[in-house]
Structure formats: structure tokens, C-alpha cells
Amino acid sequence: MNTRNDTRRGPLEGIRVLDLTVALSGPYCTLLLAGLGAEVIKIESPTGGDIARFNPPFYGKDGIHLGRMEEGDLSLSNLARQRNKRSLSLDLKSDKGRAMFHDLARHADVIVENMSDGTVDRLGVDYETIRKINPGIVYCSITGLGRPSPYPGVKAMDITVQALSGVMDVTGETDGPPMRFGLPISDLLAPLYGTIGIQAALRQREATGEGQNIVISMLDCVASLLPFEHFDVFQREGFPPRSGNHQTRLAPFGIFKTRDGYVSIAAANDKWAGLIFEAMGQPDLIKDPRYATRGPRAVNADAVNRLIEDWTSGHSTDEVLEELQAKRGVPCVRVRTALETMSDPSLFASGALQKLVHPEAGEIDAVGSGVPIRMSAGKVGLDRPAARLGADNADIYGQLLGLTADDLARLRAEGII
Incomplete structure (x- = not known):
């Protein structure tokens, strides 16, 4: 659904989000916030940025391909996950970069991060540090296993979270092995809860004036769904955990x-x-x-x-x-194939699916998810393509921090932005 000519106000318009997320779970949360009208400012390292920028397939001058062939090739993952977001480059490992982030945080309503355990503390951009600068900040951490993790040393990837959650035990054929859910369900479910938590915290801030820290665990989110089927009771009655x-x-x-499907x-x-x-x-x-x-x-x-x-x-x-x-x-x-569903005109009309747009080439032959929420009075949708790394440096640093062109040139020369 094209929202460019939609004059309605976005439900989260006026909310500024600093996005410190990478990969999928965090960026999907901020994508939803952006689709609901928030101003999302994606902050990435000037030396490479989000790891999703290097996920195949890529789009370049020769179209879509699996291997990155040119410096300008853009990952379809990145084109999908960074829509409607503004882009800043900033080295948070440097003292200057950290100080600039703190200044940006004074102007923000929300911070979302999904870095590995201990990273935000080492960088000095953790909740306790930021709330001293901005007591009204709503700070959301999307984690794999909680913080602190009850499983020290375990790397929280979608497949390891699925394994710990029990969802694999109830997926698959009765006499077969546990089976992975066909989508990265923990990576996709946690940001939904994150989005809900952020909006609830913003509503509470209206009453109290205080922000708060939200911690979302991918494991908690997936495991919380199991009781809806009462697997414990049915297994005690002799029903197998998996029913194919x-x-x-x-x-x-x-x-x-059937004979043909x-x-x-x-x-x-x-x-x-x-x-x-x-x-x-x-x-x-x-x-x-x-x-x-x-x-x-x-x-x-x-x-x-x-x-x-x-x-x-x-x-x-x-x-x-x-x-x-x-x-x-x-x-x-x-039972439709994935390709059949991703070619359904009604899903494009509703905005659930949409063609991806390259910042220079325009619409390309690839599909991205939309924001499947329709509102009678609110504008919801993703109508701006992903920005190139640092595309909004001059605008945002100039407006929020008062930096001049000469200031930015010096920061670029120092590798800060």
C-alpha cells in the first residue's frame, strides 16, 4: 500500500527513536515503529554498519545476485529492514562518538538495542548511563535469553532459542525428530513484544514523566506460547508431543x-x-x-x-x-506455496506485502513485508527506501547537535562518522 499521498498523521509521529540494533530481531522492532510513524535514526559503525548489509542476495547494477560483486551492491535484507529509517554513521567505541551519542540521547524518546551481553555497558550507552542524561528515555533491550542470561555461555541464535523454548519438541512428525519452525520465529516474535512494550512505556510516561528499561527475551516470548495448547496436560494423557x-x-x-497438491x-x-x-x-x-x-x-x-x-x-x-x-x-x-502467497495481489493491496525499493534504482523484483495494521485515522506504512550508510549525517548532526560542515569534515577525517 502506497502511503506517500496519505495526509493522515502517523500514530507515533513526534516520537524519536535511536536505533542501535543489528541483524533481524532489533531491526524488525524499529521497522514496525517506523511504519507506525516514529522518526527512527539508525546508528551504525562508519566502517561497515549492520551485519545485515552483508547478507545475500544483493542488488546491484546487474540486478539481483547472491555474491557481492561491487562496492555499491546493497543487501536485500538491508533494503527490507531499514525502510523508513534515517541513517547515521558513528563510532561508539571512541570518546567523541560516545559523547555525540549522549547528546543525541537528550533529544530522543526511545532507544532500541539488541547487542550481545555486556556490549552496551562497555560502550557506555547502557540504560543506567542514558537515563542520567534523559530520565524520560524508554530504553528497550531485545535479548536472546534475558539479561543477565540464565544460560551463561550459550549463544542465542534463532535455532538455539527454538531448541530451548520447547517449540521444536511440538513440531514435526509423531515418530520423527524435533523440527525447526520454518521461519525464524524467535527473531520475529520478540520484536512484536518489544513494540508493544515500548508503546505501553510511552503511555505510562505520559502519566509519570519517567521513562523505563524494557528487557525482551526471545526465549521468554516463544516459551510463553506453549501453554496455549496445554501440551503438559495432553502428554500426561498419552498424546505425543508432535502430531505432524x-x-x-x-x-x-x-x-x-490431494491428487495434485x-x-x-x-x-x-x-x-x-x-x-x-x-x-x-x-x-x-x-x-x-x-x-x-x-x-x-x-x-x-x-x-x-x-x-x-x-x-x-x-x-x-x-x-x-x-x-x-x-x-x-x-x-x-x-495449501499455497510461499511464491504463490508472495504473488497475491490482495496482500499487496492491504499493505501486508510490498515491492522493495532501491534508493537509486526504484522498485526492484523482490518482496518485503509491510506493517499489517490498518487504522481508520492513522497513517501506517513503509514508503521510503533504506538509506545508504550515513546518508543523514549532515541533516541530523546539524539539526540536533548544531554541527557545521567543517565539524563534520573533521569528524569524517578522524573516523568518528
Whole structure:
């Protein structure tokens, strides 16, 4: 969704965010804040910046490719994650750079960081230091395992967080190994909670005048979802932790093979189960005590799933959809490929997906996520391409810190910016 001509005010307009994030979890949080209208100022080392700038694939003068071929090639990861953000280069390891950041913090509402444990303390940009400069600062740390970490020495990557969270134990086939969730779920879930926490802290600041420190743990975020399925209770009752492409306790509820693809069926109640049996030409199955109600169907889930897949696998996906969804109203849809979904015009119209825009070349053949929040009175969206490293140095340092062109030239010569 193009928001360039949208004259509505962004919900977070007037909020200034200093972005000290790298990789995915932190930058996704600040991307959401930017999409909601906050002024996000991305601060990176002048010698290279965010590690995402070096993630393949890249876009350059020869289009999209996997290996960085020219100095000017830009990572698609960076083009996706730095939209609507302004860019500063600043060496926080230097005394001058640290002092400049402290000056910037006086003009900020929010700081977001996801550096490794101890880094912000070593750099002198930690919460306790900053709140002495700006008591109203809302300071959000997105961590892997909490701070301090209860797992000393463990490197918090998405796959290690997934392993510790228990989500792998409930993902995969019943008799198969634990399985990684197909998306970097901990990297994507933590920034959602971070965004919620930041907005709640800003609301509280309106009442108290005081900022606060928010600590988000990727592990906490993912693990907090497990109880919603009561896995502990079901395992005590003999249900296996993993049920593959089916949810045993809701059978028939899962993914079923067709002659030319797969369908997803969610027939958790007795009415829908009976309608499936009717479509199969076996309406009397709903009278069978093994399949008549939800409890027995859960116990006999493997049997009922085999019966249904014996039927679906003999028909095309379109035929199954016609019999179940169109004729009988049973929840049933085609299982789309990722490429099919990322080509859906309705998702581009809603703003959930959008074409990436290169700062010089314009729209390119790659898709980025949008901000899937629609508001009647607020402008939400990502309509400015990622900036090149340091693109806003003159503007921001001039406006906020009063630095002149000569000042900036000296700082560049010293490697500070």
C-alpha cells in the first residue's frame, strides 16, 4: 500500500527513536515503529554498519545476485529492514562518538538495542548511563535469553532459542525428530513484544514523566506460547508431543494430500466432520462411536485421518475444495506455496506485502513485508527506501547537535562518522 499521498498523521509521529540494533530481531522492532510513524535514526559503525548489509542476495547494477560483486551492491535484507529509517554513521567505541551519542540521547524518546551481553555497558550507552542524561528515555533491550542470561555461555541464535523454548519438541512428525519452525520465529516474535512494550512505556510516561528499561527475551516470548495448547496436560494423557501436519485433539484438523497438491481442513466440530463423511460418500461414519464426537475422534485420529486422505488423494485439489468448502461450508483451503502467497495481489493491496525499493534504482523484483495494521485515522506504512550508510549525517548532526560542515569534515577525517 502506497502511503506517500496519505495526509493522515502517523500514530507515533513526534516520537524519536535511536536505533542501535543489528541483524533481524532489533531491526524488525524499529521497522514496525517506523511504519507506525516514529522518526527512527539508525546508528551504525562508519566502517561497515549492520551485519545485515552483508547478507545475500544483493542488488546491484546487474540486478539481483547472491555474491557481492561491487562496492555499491546493497543487501536485500538491508533494503527490507531499514525502510523508513534515517541513517547515521558513528563510532561508539571512541570518546567523541560516545559523547555525540549522549547528546543525541537528550533529544530522543526511545532507544532500541539488541547487542550481545555486556556490549552496551562497555560502550557506555547502557540504560543506567542514558537515563542520567534523559530520565524520560524508554530504553528497550531485545535479548536472546534475558539479561543477565540464565544460560551463561550459550549463544542465542534463532535455532538455539527454538531448541530451548520447547517449540521444536511440538513440531514435526509423531515418530520423527524435533523440527525447526520454518521461519525464524524467535527473531520475529520478540520484536512484536518489544513494540508493544515500548508503546505501553510511552503511555505510562505520559502519566509519570519517567521513562523505563524494557528487557525482551526471545526465549521468554516463544516459551510463553506453549501453554496455549496445554501440551503438559495432553502428554500426561498419552498424546505425543508432535502430531505432524495434524492436530490430534481436533481431528479431523490438518493437511491432507490431494491428487495434485494439498489442502488444509479444519473440521473440529461434529457437524463439519459429518459433512466430510457425507462428501466422501460414507455418511454413516458419523454414527460410528469411534468418530461420532470430538473425544473419540481424538483417540482415533490416525484412523480418521487415513480415511479422509484415502478420499482426498483420489481427487484434485479443486474437486476437494468444491465438495467441502463450496458445497458444504467445511473450512478447507488450498495449501499455497510461499511464491504463490508472495504473488497475491490482495496482500499487496492491504499493505501486508510490498515491492522493495532501491534508493537509486526504484522498485526492484523482490518482496518485503509491510506493517499489517490498518487504522481508520492513522497513517501506517513503509514508503521510503533504506538509506545508504550515513546518508543523514549532515541533516541530523546539524539539526540536533548544531554541527557545521567543517565539524563534520573533521569528524569524517578522524573516523568518528
